[in-house]
Amino acid sequence: MTQSIALPAHASYQAALQRQNSLTKPAGSLGVLETVACRFAAWQGQTIPAALTPAITVFAGDHGVTAEGVSAYPSIVTGEMVKNFAAGGAAICVLARAIAARLEVVDVGVLGQLPDLPIVHAKVAAGTANLAVEAAMSTTEVEAALEVGRTAARRAIEQGANLLIAGDMGIGNTTPSAALICRLANLEVDLIVGRGTGIDDAGLANKRRVVAQALQRLQGQQLSGTQVLAELGGLEIAAMAGFYLEGAAQGVPSLVDGFIASAAALAARAIDPAVAAWLLASHRSEETGHRLALEALGLEPLVELGMRLGEGSGAATCVPLLQLAIKLHAEMATFAQAGVTEKD
Ligand SMILES: O=C(O)c1ccc[n+]([C@@H]2O[C@H](COP(=O)([O-])O)[C@@H](O)[C@H]2O)c1
Numbered sequence: 001m002t003q004s005i006a007l008p009a010h011a012s013y014q015a016a017l018q019r020q021n022s023l024t025k026p027a028g029s030l031g032v033l034e035t036v037a038c039r040f041a042a043w044q045g046q047t048i049p050a051a052l053t054p055a056i057t058v059f060a061g062d063h064g065v066t067a068e069g070v071s072a073y074p075s076i077v078t079g080e081m082v083k084n085f086a087a088g089g090a091a092i093c094v095l096a097r098a099i100a101a102r103l104e105v106v107d108v109g110v111l112g113q114l115p116d117l118p119i120v121h122a123k124v125a126a127g128t129a130n131l132a133v134e135a136a137m138s139t140t141e142v143e144a145a146l147e148v149g150r151t152a153a154r155r156a157i158e159q160g161a162n163l164l165i166a167g168d169m170g171i172g173n174t175t176p177s178a179a180l181i182c183r184l185a186n187l188e189v190d191l192i193v194g195r196g197t198g199i200d201d202a203g204l205a206n207k208r209r210v211v212a213q214a215l216q217r218l219q220g221q222q223l224s225g226t227q228v229l230a231e232l233g234g235l236e237i238a239a240m241a242g243f244y245l246e247g248a249a250q251g252v253p254s255l256v257d258g259f260i261a262s263a264a265a266l267a268a269r270a271i272d273p274a275v276a277a278w279l280l281a282s283h284r285s286e287e288t289g290h291r292l293a294l295e296a297l298g299l300e301p302l303v304e305l306g307m308r309l310g311e312g313s314g315a316a317t318c319v320p321l322l323q324l325a326i327k328l329h330a331e332m333a334t335f336a337q338a339g340v341t342e343k344d
């Protein structure tokens with residue numbers, strides 16, 4: 001069994017809140033920036049949290065369910081985008097450079113070979129099976145993919161990260177994500193399945209049918225978190241779940257990206273509910289169902305930007321906001337220091 005997950009330090013949260021209320025502004029006037037700073041205080045166990053050192057790990061994998069015509073793009077794009085990540089040309093590469101974040105790319109299940117690329121080669125299988133008709137993975141494969149994610153989190157933390165971001169790349173992965181969200185949060189297919197990379201109305205109807213069929217296969221079965229991942233998940237999604245679990249076990253919070261990341265977070269929570277206290281949501285993705293997935297996680301997104309890219313891009317975009325929240329918390333003068341009169 002892996003290390004257990006502790007609760008964030010409540011006393012540090014309270015001390016940070018007290019500091020927020022002593023800073024030269026009307027109480028609560030910095031809104032969510034105040035609560036975010038207090039949450040980092042609790043995660044780091046200190047009233048004034050250290051500046052953030054973010055690390056981004058993009059997990060890539062392919063999906064057998066693409067045989068059902070659920071994506072606007074062919075599976076070959078997954079590997080092609082991994083090459084683009086390695087060459088520094090993808091959105092997440094630009095964002096990682098802009099926020100000075102360590103960026104690592106992990107092949108956990110891409111179809112075909114990616115020789116000589118400067119990425120982490122940790123392929124558990126060459127894609128998943130078609131979840132519409134059979135389990136996407138074996139539980140052994142899920143355990144291996146979870147461990148790939150855990151190892152990646154440990155590497156990031158060893159190299160100094162105090163904020164983790166998991167990104168995903170996998171043509172077809174909004175289908176397993178939707179299936180996981182429906183099953184794990186007990187939500188209706190039509191509320192959760194969306195257009196992903198941009199399928200048309202007929203494609204959407206087909207994708208709903210595919211997800212409904214997968215859920216139907218499992219109806220009435222009691223399954224563990226690992227078993228649900230095996231039936232409905234993906235290799236990169238399982239790795240992301242392992243990444244969140246390990247971060248939490250090591251006392252390092254994760255900033256949850258979009259739709260796929262939220263499905264992975266729900267899977268992580270099904271494995272260990274204590275992980276939830278170590279998660280912060282970045283943006284609300286345009287993907288149908290993300291709002292309900294976040295609600296099921298008990299997370300409030302920081303921003304809504306109409307994004308639906310994946311790769312960890314929404315989370316990376318939110319990092320400067322978090323850095324500002326902590327800087328305000330650390331550097332603003334108190335009423336006493338500035339000689340400003342407090343409210344009556
Ligand atoms: O993160 C999101 O909210 C998101 C929403 C829609 C699509 N994506 C990305 O698009 C790919 C999956 O879309 P699809 O249509 O192939 O299932 C995958 O590589 C994801 O990273 C990501």
Ligand SMILES: Cc1cc2nc[nH]c2cc1C
Nearest residue numbers: 073077081169309310311
């Ligand atoms: C080009 C492309 C880039 C992506 N990045 C994440 N998902 C993606 C899907 C496509 C199709």
